Amino acid sequence: MGEPTKIRATIREGVGELRMLVSHDMESGLRKDTEGRTIPAHFVQTLTVSLNDRVVIEAQLGPAISRNPLFSFRLPNARPGDRVSVRWTDNLGDQRADEATFS
């Protein structure tokens, strides 16, 4: 399941700002271990952001996103109390969903 995604959802000057930190190794599949064996790819492939249960951002990601991916977005019409949820799936089928509220 992985660690929870840290979500910061704040309204600044009337605009919703969203920052999220996903806990994931983002292993590219291109690295080798000390014995020369390839370390298998393990990375987040899809990321979905919903505002009050409506999908507003949908991402396809490759393995070249840095370890523990950080994303920032703007949701101009978000208001205090709006719920934002973040869901990801990785290439091995693991997934996780987390939620926060705009303040």
Next chain:
Amino acid sequence: MSRSPSSERDRRLRRHVLRGVGAAAIWVGTGLMRPVQVLAAPREGTAFEARSLAEVLSRIGAADALDAGPSLQIRAPDVAENGAVVAVDIVSTLPDTRRIALVVDHNPFPLTFQFDFAPEAAPQVGTRIKMNETSLLRAVADAGGKTYVAQREVKVTVGGCGS
């Protein structure tokens, strides 16, 4: 402007997913699918699997992309000391921007990400990427039924694909 069939298909697919009726789509976007189905939706044949720049651009419909001018900005350092963590912000002010993709020419798999935006979301994204070596970054935006590109070089001191 001509557009490849696969790109047109991607666009239709995206609209369905954003309407929340695309649970059976190739992309496991809604997250309603269980892991076994995720595994059953590999990326073979998609632009993410392509290693050549020309093939990536063709598959995402950007082979004949228009110059975006200042309406599509890539904010990134001129020189990145650590290729494992390069901060990149892409902001589109093109009307009706639905999708933003990032292509890193010299990475093993050049297509780095694609973000689809509903009208409630501003068409912009900030994140951190890995870069193998000094490379051109290309931001590709689908906006108002056309495809636009902007580019910027980032010099990398220590490559980051081994991380």
